[in-house]
Amino acid sequence: MTAAIAQHWLSGGCHCGAVRFEAALPETVEAQSCNCSMCEKVGFVHVIVPESRFRLTSGEGDLKSYRFNSGVAEHLFCATCGVKSFYRPRSNPDGWSVNARCLDNWDGLDIRIEPFDGRNWEAHAGSLAHLSQEAS
Amino acid sequence: MRAYEGGCHCGAIHARFESDIDPDRLEVRACQCSFCVRRGMKAVSDPKGQLTLRFDNAAVRRYRFGTGMADFLICAQCGDFIAAVSGDLGVLNVVGAAIQPFADRPATAKVFDGETSEARGARWRAGWTPVALETVQ
Secondary structure (H helix, E strand, O other): OOOOOOEEEEEEEOOOOOOEEEEEEEOOEEEEEEOOHHHHHHOOEEEEEEHHHEEEEEOHHHEEEEOOOOOOOEEEEEOOOOOOOEEEOOOOOOEEEEEHHHEOOHHHOOEEEEEEOHHHHHHHHHHHHHHHOOOO | OEEEEEEOOOOOEEEEEEEOOOHHHOOOEEEOOHHHHHHOOOEEOOOOOEEEEEEEHHHEEEEOOOOOOOEEEEEOOOOOEEEEEEOOEEEEEOOOOOOOOOOOOOOEEEOOOOOOHHHHHHHHHHHOEEEEEEEEO
């Protein structure tokens, strides 16, 4: 049996302030650093959450979408400052991946970052699937 | 000079960095400002080198903030941040442009909070790279 972990809504956003979001996260945040061609370029630190633990509070109309390769992932960035603060990941299309670097308390965040081998995505993506499952 | 090439994810912006300095001696820096931290930016520059950025003007967004002294060049299509440019000087984001061996190297954190505009301009003139912007149709 897994004990329920207390979660708190943390806010974050892009650099210019147009895009703002909130995500419900535990005291110690578990994150992944992916080495694929896309994640490395934007310095994305993944915190994957189920649909119910993410809400966009402003800036829906400011988001630009970018897709490549399989086209399943929807990479979203602010049209003004270019910052990718969250997106719909291919590994977890039923949830969201929030960029820990874009959380307002990034400097003081209690975070554990594990490497994820996105260059061999097919072999490893399954290990992330549970992260976007809703608590039963 | 040694040349290093890279660019944004979708290929709309091409970056070429040239330097005579041994790559092991080129410092990789991580600016700690609110923008660069969000991007995981790592900077490399050489005032005696050359940075050449080639792109279609329509494919690039120039973002300004803070003192407004520099343009942050962002691909309008894939969102990748490639370089900051101020006049004829620029600084390359080796992470955004995926330029090795620098992108994978640990970076030295640099805090410039509270710096005056004069000091900032002097620091850029002493350390940033001469930049050429080549726009294509």
